[in-house]
Amino acid sequence: MTLNVSTAARLSLLITTCFAVAACSEPSGGSAASDAAATVAVTDALCRPTPNGRQVTGCYMTVTSPVADTLVSVASPVAALGQIHETRMESNMMMMRELEAGLPLPAGETVELKPGGTHIMLMGVAEPLRAGQSVPLTLTFATAAAVEVVASVGQPTVADEDHSGH
Numbered sequence: 001m002t003l004n005v006s007t008a009a010r011l012s013l014l015i016t017t018c019f020a021v022a023a024c025s026e027p028s029g030g031s032a033a034s035d036a037a038a039t040v041a042v043t044d045a046l047c048r049p050t051p052n053g054r055q056v057t058g059c060y061m062t063v064t065s066p067v068a069d070t071l072v073s074v075a076s077p078v079a080a081l082g083q084i085h086e087t088r089m090e091s092n093m094m095m096m097r098e099l100e101a102g103l104p105l106p107a108g109e110t111v112e113l114k115p116g117g118t119h120i121m122l123m124g125v126a127e128p129l130r131a132g133q134s135v136p137l138t139l140t141f142a143t144a145a146a147v148e149v150v151a152s153v154g155q156p157t158v159a160d161e162d163h164s165g166h
């Protein structure tokens with residue numbers, strides 16, 4: 001709950017700052033407007049509860065960028081490390097691999113991070129994550145401004161087999 005409140009406060013501060021900047025630069029041209037239009041939309045953020053005794057979990061969300069961009073990293077205060085993983089079949093085995101160059105976001109296309117596909121992996125999760133909690137995530141992009149979201153903790157509704165390797 002503390003995290004929720006402080007994240008909300010920071011977000012509203014961010015929004016206020018954006019409005020102030022847009023208002024100041026409005027007479028000089030459209031650059032502020034196009035920056036605002038390039039904001040990446042992130043919805044449906046969800047992190048799985050951590051399995052007993054494990055400090056690793058997967059997070060899922062949908063990401064839509066109005067212009068071509070790349071999701072380059074994801075960080076969270078609850079985890080030592082965040083990685084972007086893809087899931088692939090190799091020799092009939094489901095393998096996960098870090099997307100070291102990030103996840104491409106084609107212009108205007110909704111990119112789904114979901115079980116069995118591309119996902120966020122949080123590692124070094126110090127405190128166990130339980131259903132009903134929330135997890136702040138900061139997404140960093142190659143071009144667009146970073147986006148902060150609060151993921152809820154729960155089981156995804158879709159079939160999942162992607163974390164058998166962890």
Ligand SMILES: [Cu+2]
Pocket residue numbers: 058085096119120121
């Ligand atoms: Cu993974």
